Amino acid sequence: MSQTQILILGSGSPNAEANRVSSGVAIAxxxxxxxxxxxxxxxxxxxxxxxxxxxxxxxxxxxRLFITHLHADHSVGLPDLLYTPWIHGRELPxxxxxPAGLADMLRHIQLAYAENIRExxxxxPSSERGYMAAAREVGExxxxxxxxxxxxxxxxxHGDLAALSYKFVTGAGTVVISGDTKxxxxxxxxxxxxxxxxxxxxxxxxxxxxxxxxxxxxSRVHTSTRELATLANAIRPGRLLLYHQLFWxxxxxxxxxxIARDYDGRVISTNDLDVFDx
Ligand SMILES: [Zn+2]
Ligand SMILES: [Zn+2]
Numbered sequence: 001m002s003q004t005q006i007l008i009l010g011s012g013s014p015n016a017e018a019n020r021v022s023s024g025v026a027i028a029x030x031x032x033x034x035x036x037x038x039x040x041x042x043x044x045x046x047x048x049x050x051x052x053x054x055x056x057x058x059x060x061x062x063x064r065l066f067i068t069h070l071h072a073d074h075s076v077g078l079p080d081l082l083y084t085p086w087i088h089g090r091e092l093p094x095x096x097x098x099p100a101g102l103a104d105m106l107r108h109i110q111l112a113y114a115e116n117i118r119e120x121x122x123x124x125p126s127s128e129r130g131y132m133a134a135a136r137e138v139g140e141x142x143x144x145x146x147x148x149x150x151x152x153x154x155x156x157x158h159g160d161l162a163a164l165s166y167k168f169v170t171g172a173g174t175v176v177i178s179g180d181t182k183x184x185x186x187x188x189x190x191x192x193x194x195x196x197x198x199x200x201x202x203x204x205x206x207x208x209x210x211x212x213x214x215x216x217x218x219s220r221v222h223t224s225t226r227e228l229a230t231l232a233n234a235i236r237p238g239r240l241l242l243y244h245q246l247f248w249x250x251x252x253x254x255x256x257x258x259i260a261r262d263y264d265g266r267v268i269s270t271n272d273l274d275v276f277d278x
Pocket of ligand 2: 069071158180
């Protein structure tokens, strides 16, 4: 049976926080990581995880990327992901999957760093292809398959930005990751019975303290603790992992308690560098 491990690299949101870098989760199957999103600090977290012996693989193994949407807190680490593992010795190009606009984003990053690439290739011992990226823009359904796992996408609802949720089916079980989204009607059926549900969330109890403008925004594009409890009751995941938490002053335990009011399953508020075995 294959071994699947979830490594929370960045549990944060667009709000810069001292102990949380922005979004990045690695699902590793038999030592091959599949990275979901790449906010700021994600590559640094991989280096930290490796040095702390939390993972056997290192940044050079980062060759598969799934982007949920193009907000900066999910993508601003892309140049780092292209060039730092290259310096570390990555041989293979990055295969990147994601919504419309991803190919243009990667192309523009490579253009922006053309001088770096040119000088690095001519002056340093470096692999031929380790900085390259192949983008594949995907919609709903099966979007990736290899001998270790299959990955499915479902359209998320994150305002008028194209956004996806992903489901990873490995020999050890199923992991669903929401990305940024408000509840979507098809999501519960799609995710039902998964072993691990990794879901974004904001605090329902602190929501009334937000300005009317922010209330309108968050209720339109994100998921509250109350909504997540309803979703979790329909899905009944083995474990519910909270990430991209908008605490607004709540503690992790208080955020969990908001969900536990209406949901009696296992809920964990994740931190950067948390590791979970499937
Ligand atoms: Zn976000
Ligand atoms: Zn977003």
